[in-house]
Amino acid sequence: MVNLPQDYINKMKKLMQEEYEAFIRSYDEPHVQGLRVNTLKIKIEDFLSINPFHLHHIPWVNEGFYYDMEDRPGKHPFHEAGLYYIQEPSAMAVGALADVKPGERILDLAAAPGGKSTHIAAKLQGKGLLVSNEIHPSRAKILSQNVERMGIKNCVVTNEHPERLAKKFKNYFHKILVDAPCSGEGMFRKDIEACNQWSLDNVSFCSDRQLDILENASEMLMPEGILIYSTCTFSPEENEGVIEQFLKIHKEFIIEKSKSFEGFDHGRAAWINSKNTDLNKTIRLWPHKLRGEGHFIAVLRKIDGEEQTKVKRDKKSMNKQHIKDYMDFTKSYLQYTPEGEFLLFGDHLYIVPDEMISLENLKVLRPGWHLGMFKKNRFEPSHALALSLKSTEVKNSIFLDSSSSKILSYLKGESLETAGNKGWNLVLVNGYSLGWGKLSNHVLKNHYPKGLRWVDY
Numbered sequence: 001m002v003n004l005p006q007d008y009i010n011k012m013k014k015l016m017q018e019e020y021e022a023f024i025r026s027y028d029e030p031h032v033q034g035l036r037v038n039t040l041k042i043k044i045e046d047f048l049s050i051n052p053f054h055l056h057h058i059p060w061v062n063e064g065f066y067y068d069m070e071d072r073p074g075k076h077p078f079h080e081a082g083l084y085y086i087q088e089p090s091a092m093a094v095g096a097l098a099d100v101k102p103g104e105r106i107l108d109l110a111a112a113p114g115g116k117s118t119h120i121a122a123k124l125q126g127k128g129l130l131v132s133n134e135i136h137p138s139r140a141k142i143l144s145q146n147v148e149r150m151g152i153k154n155c156v157v158t159n160e161h162p163e164r165l166a167k168k169f170k171n172y173f174h175k176i177l178v179d180a181p182c183s184g185e186g187m188f189r190k191d192i193e194a195c196n197q198w199s200l201d202n203v204s205f206c207s208d209r210q211l212d213i214l215e216n217a218s219e220m221l222m223p224e225g226i227l228i229y230s231t232c233t234f235s236p237e238e239n240e241g242v243i244e245q246f247l248k249i250h251k252e253f254i255i256e257k258s259k260s261f262e263g264f265d266h267g268r269a270a271w272i273n274s275k276n277t278d279l280n281k282t283i284r285l286w287p288h289k290l291r292g293e294g295h296f297i298a299v300l301r302k303i304d305g306e307e308q309t310k311v312k313r314d315k316k317s318m319n320k321q322h323i324k325d326y327m328d329f330t331k332s333y334l335q336y337t338p339e340g341e342f343l344l345f346g347d348h349l350y351i352v353p354d355e356m357i358s359l360e361n362l363k364v365l366r367p368g369w370h371l372g373m374f375k376k377n378r379f380e381p382s383h384a385l386a387l388s389l390k391s392t393e394v395k396n397s398i399f400l401d402s403s404s405s406k407i408l409s410y411l412k413g414e415s416l417e418t419a420g421n422k423g424w425n426l427v428l429v430n431g432y433s434l435g436w437g438k439l440s441n442h443v444l445k446n447h448y449p450k451g452l453r454w455v456d457y
């Protein structure tokens with residue numbers, strides 16, 4: 001049992017009343033764990049046919065599954081190949097309720113480590129734009145790595161304060177997700193640190209910050225756009241309370257009724273003494289009512305506002321040598337040449353998503369699809385390119401089985417003795433891309449990134 005703060009216990013008793021006993025008993029239960037199949041890389045049925053874990057379907061997410069305690073999906077080659085993302089089951093409800101449509105422009109304002117962003121990206125199916133932002137530099141780096149691992153091509157990763165983004169993207173996005181930093185009460189079973197840091201003062205600090213973030217988000221949403229607000233906390237001050245305050249200032253927003261599933265509960269206007277019964281349309285997930293941790297979700301629609309201001313991006317062309325080096329690579333090793341708006345970031349070549357506006361003055365970690373880098377008149381493909389390619393899109397590949405010793409050697413960064421065509425080869429695990437290797441004289445030189453290599457396995 002988690003050692004809960006006394007103020008928290010008192011507060012929850014008052015809030016939950018007759019439900020309190022059932023609620024508090026949930027702390028004696030182990031938390032459940034989930035993975036979400038990355039449908040950008042593999043169909044659900046194909047994953048189930050090669051899946052080595054004990055999976056049970058999560059009712060509210062087609063691609064979501066509980067796995068058993070003895071499973072270790074984080075340490076499996078399929079994880080490194082981006083075939084799934086390990087995500088808390090209740091957190092998957094946000095992506096499931098977001099009603100993402102391919103082609104939309106979506107901003108995830110508080111995105112690290114990337115659970116919800118990678119879910120949204122899968123639903124965009126490579127069409128449209130996803131801007132995934134994280135305010136903390138180290139967390140933004142992890143976010144960027146997850147975007148890469150999941151093979152996402154149309155995502156720009158930024159490391160900005162929401163206020164600075166708001167100045168740039170006026171009325172721009174069809175959808176914005178604010179998965180807000182919160183007091184984390186819904187994660188106490190899973191995250192002891194959140195429990196240790198909890199205080200009534202922190203709840204109040206969090207709600208002020210949440211309102212600030214929503215304020216910035218509102219400026220970036222186009223008319224008829226959808227703002228999704230979520231937290232992993234129970235406190236009404238950070239949930240119904242924040243939405244109530246936001247709606248008081250922003251008459252141009254209304255609460256939408258979202259889809260519900262068995263075990264989902266609704267928010268309560270009464271908990272904050274509000275007369276706005278629309279607050280009861282928000283969603284609450286409780287650990288004693290379903291197999292998952294605590295979550296709150298509100299879906300708001302902007303019914304009025306200014307139209308988007310078009311901001312043109314300066315388009316720069318690549319020099320002839322770079323074009324030649326890139327084309328030499330694609331003609332030799334790929335079945336097609338990825339085209340789009342190229343951007344050179346230092347020596348690194350990217351394709352920027354079509355709908356992206358100017359990146360000027362923004363801290364950008366990933367301006368789009370990373371193709372590779374130029375090195376002394378040759379082009380070297382990136383790990384991001386490897387992870388976004390299908391086996392049918394390359395000329396040379398090396399097929400390895402997930403249970404073979406060769407796959408372990410590859411992930412450890414060792415060279416492999418193998419037959420095949422000379423030059424760049426896409427290394428596949430059970431047919432799904434994992435990284436590059438360069439073959440010469442039957443030896444595959446390992447190009448699996450040094451920072452990702454498995455040690456002491």
Ligand code: SAM
Nearest residue numbers: 110111112113114115116135136139179180181
């Ligand atoms: N959406 C993420 C996911 O699904 O993986 C989880 C996001 S977490 C609940 C909230 C994030 O907000 C944290 O990564 C935190 O660093 C970030 N954050 C903290 N302060 C912030 C602020 N003032 N503005 C925006 N984001 C902030």
